[in-house]
Amino acid sequence: xxxxxxxxxxxSATVAAMSHGFVRxxxxxxxxxxxxxxxxxxxxxVSADSxxxxxxxxxxxxxxxxxxxxxxNISMTWLYRVVLFLAWCFFKIFYRxxxxxxxxxxxxxxxxxxxxxxxxxxxxxxxxxxxxxHFLARESLFKNAAFGWLIRKLNAHPVGGDAGDxxxxxxxxxxxxxxxxxILFPEGTRGTKEEIGKLxxxxxxxxxxxxxxxxxxxxxxxxxxxxxxxxxxKLWGRTACVFGSPILWEQFAxxxxxxxxxxxxxxxxxxxxxLRLWYEKGAKGIPP
Numbered sequence: 096x097x098x099x100x101x102x103x104x105x106x107s108a109t110v111a112a113m114s115h116g117f118v119r120x121x122x123x124x125x126x127x128x129x130x131x132x133x134x135x136x137x138x139x140x141v142s143a144d145s146x147x148x149x150x151x152x153x154x155x156x157x158x159x160x161x162x163x164x165x166x167x168n169i170s171m172t173w174l175y176r177v178v179l180f181l182a183w184c185f186f187k188i189f190y191r192x193x194x195x196x197x198x199x200x201x202x203x204x205x206x207x208x209x210x211x212x213x214x215x216x217x218x219x220x221x222x223x224x225x226x227x228x229h230f231l232a233r234e235s236l237f238k239n240a241a242f243g244w245l246i247r248k249l250n251a252h253p254v255g256g257d258a259g260d261x262x263x264x265x266x267x268x269x270x271x272x273x274x275x276x277x278i279l280f281p282e283g284t285r286g287t288k289e290e291i292g293k294l295x296x297x298x299x300x301x302x303x304x305x306x307x308x309x310x311x312x313x314x315x316x317x318x319x320x321x322x323x324x325x326x327x328x329k330l331w332g333r334t335a336c337v338f339g340s341p342i343l344w345e346q347f348a349x350x351x352x353x354x355x356x357x358x359x360x361x362x363x364x365x366x367x368x369x370l371r372l373w374y375e376k377g378a379k380g381i382p383p
Contacts, residue, residue: 161197164225171227174248183222189330190316194223195374196338196382204271205308205341208298210291210367211280213317215328220278220312223336229270230278231263264301271305281363285323289315291367298363299356302344309359311339311366315374337370337382 186192232251237243321328347355
């Protein structure tokens with residue numbers, strides 16, 4: 096009887112050890128890849144526990160960035176969070192929306208510069224970026240008191256011109272100085288094809304003044320869903336938002352002012368085009 100109890104205790108200890116090893120191995124597989132899993136099962140390998148503990152903060156940070164803004168524990172009004180959640184659900188259900196390039200997440204103030212072919216582009220970009228964002232809207236949209244109040248609460252700012260207008264220029268610089276992300280469309284108007292059109296110089300001027308970054312962005316699918324030729328959007332389709340590597344002012348600071356602005360504008364157009372081609376070729380790996 097004593098032998099039997101001893102055997103049962105030994106068996107229980109063995110099962111517990113195996114369960115612990117499996118759990119830690121699973122954690123390692125999810126966060127660290129197969130190399131760490133081997134360290135769990137191979138004698139003399141580096142401790143998986145120590146490797147997981149070292150990398151856990153990084154993994155948690157990356158996972159948090161990959162979450163939509165409405166699900167993250169960040170400061171925002173309840174109205175903004177609810178509307179963002181509803182928009183996210185709408186795009187997921189009707190357009191099977193996907194987001195790429197959050198590996199390029201930039202935490203400081205920046206301009207999110209995207210191609211523009213549809214009225215759906217601003218909400219698509221807003222719901223795709225994992226932080227609260229600000230954007231510009233025509234003054235005429237604020238004439239209706241109720242609607243104007245709503246879009247103000249959603250971080251829309253009334254403007255009467257483009258980014259080159261002095262009043263608009265000052266407004267954007269103020270938002271950037273406060274550490275905000277601002278969505279801008281460098282073409283200045285909605286295009287009629289997937290390829291990026293000619294960019295206006297306003298964004299380069301803003302970056303030169305504010306010394307911030309530009310996040311090149313490509314939105315796919317909205318042209319066929321609600322392009323300029325359609326009065327109402329289709330309730331089916333497939334959309335995607337691709338974020339690229341941030342373009343920093345420091346890369347151009349050594350150049351003459353006008354030369355730097357021209358170079359930055361060209362780089363932005365090149366980056367958005369590269370994101371489009373990356374997506375059209377199968378969206379494999381991390382976008383450029």
